[in-house]
Amino acid sequence: MMDRIFENVEIDKIAKNFQKAPHKIGHTHEADAEIIDLGVGCQNYLAITTDALVEEVRSGLYENPYFMGWMLAMVNFSDLAAVGADPLGLLLSISYSPNGNEKFITKLARGVSDACQELNTFVLGGDTNQGEDLLLSGCAVGLVPKQSALTRMGAKVNDRLYISYPAGLGNVFAFLKLSKMNFLIPSSFYKPIARIKEGRVIRDYANCCMDTSDGVLHTVDTLMRLNGLRFVLYNNWARILHPTACTITHIKKIPSWLVLAGIHGEYELVFTVSPQKEKDFFDAATRVGWTPLLIGEVCEGEGVNIQNSDTLKPLDTAAIRNLSEQAGSDPQAYVKKLIQMAKESGIH
């Protein structure tokens, strides 16, 4: 199932060269962060992840250095949130051209620092190089109680599918930015916060969890493939979509659910909860002032379906995901193909 997705094939080509670490929990693709057994005497697993900003910078999607710094921290901490970890901190691997870039680097560092403070965590250290190209890579590390570590595995038939908060802003931001419609993007329109706080609640109730860093449909598709079950998304778009995403898609006359299909996500958490744990889960969420959003359910079978009133409409999520690889690095071509595919699907 996983090998129908181009991106997974690319990862496996590299991963197949490496021996599996005996102290690593699970296999490639099975969790947002690596989960490592620290041995006897430790109640916690180590959670560790690395993520670089490459395409986002190269394409001009991220231009503001403060925003680059903020995102560099948040994309890494989001992976920790998705395994339920409490962050220990962040390491930075940064390379930049030395000529007159002092202000740029200071702003970038402030973005990183503010993101860490937002999550009550820290920059632990890093490596800086002076090169010709801008290189921004991070590594976040944290701890998760052994009995509470979340992976993408473990969904069960009848599980309820949830998302942490409304989604779609990531793709709207990318669409407007790459279409040179910056005037439609108010400041702080898109400033994701890794869902560390919510992850701490989710870890005690959910069967599986994954962040939406590559978009909601990408996440649901991956959970579907890894768990070998049917994932049904309710077409109650007003609930799952951020109001701004609804407004913009309405103005631009494109199907609103398309903002779930693009690959520029928004770092929400998608997870499944057994029906019998739902009440306790909601009580725990309420205690931290959070209302999780029910967006679907898990059934027997395979594939991603959209529920249109009483009928289930299959959605070819593999084709949607592979579009971004096929379109290469031409975002305009990608968006055009995406809109075409949405119109052909007959889903509204």
Next chain:
Amino acid sequence: MMDRIFENVEIDKIAKNFQKAPHKIGHTHEADAEIIDLGVGCQNYLAITTDALVEEVRSGLYENPYFMGWMLAMVNFSDLAAVGADPLGLLLSISYSPNGNEKFITKLARGVSDACQELNTFVLGGDTNQGEDLLLSGCAVGLVPKQSALTRMGAKVNDRLYISYPAGLGNVFAFLKLSKMNFLIPSSFYKPIARIKEGRVIRDYANCCMDTSDGVLHTVDTLMRLNGLRFVLYNNWARILHPTACTITHIKKIPSWLVLAGIHGEYELVFTVSPQKEKDFFDAATRVGWTPLLIGEVCEGEGVNIQNSDTLKPLDTAAIRNLSEQAGSDPQAYVKKLIQMAKESGIH
């Protein structure tokens, strides 16, 4: 003292933007890897470090993808060795151009994999991106018993200065490679191994430790500055220098100790041991089949000195270190200035 070195000033410009993490042991510059307290119940500190290959690739010093992979792993594990940590594994952050680079990436992955196997450790995971530029960054993580964690701090007057094995091959390799004298470089001439095994012995006896990733003089200079003491190097070059380094410098008619001064190091460990612990340290080293090399001592005062029979000759290690920054990315100009400085120093 630390602010006399350009490189440290650059690091501090970024680091000053970040709050100190309360669970991090020590401050910026004070250890090769970050040392993190995991809290109650854990007998070990977490050791974590990140290092990218930038200048080495850009300058053409590293051309072979297998070698790049080997080095990417070893440079990171060497930082763990220098704090006495047992590795848990490595994370990779790799970006490469997608066009026809499959063989390149497979060879690179094999280099990483072989390096990990050499050290009985593992690739835990990573992030791959497809971009225009080659980006190679790693993050190594390990554990060190709390009472044994090594930092660069703690040298005492009368300490004996040691190195793990003969040094200088890193700079000879760089010199020959960048002078297009590849024919003088036999295969496997320079294939460093992170001194994890030796670090496990050193951690129970040494007062401070640092690897020679930027050359031996760089390391001794940093230990001198951080500890505020005089570091004396014996001019018994036949002991400290790798035989090949002696041969090449003899042929090229340059002072042999110069291979300690360049910035392309060889991942040995430099450390100090109290005289009263020396016998036990040697016994422990012998048990793992290793003979540490005595290369100097720590005295009252400040600065790096070279012992020429009975006299101490001061060496301006700040000037030597800052040369590499001043010469920018022109390796020929750098080597020329280095040779000139060595001749003027009067040290043989």
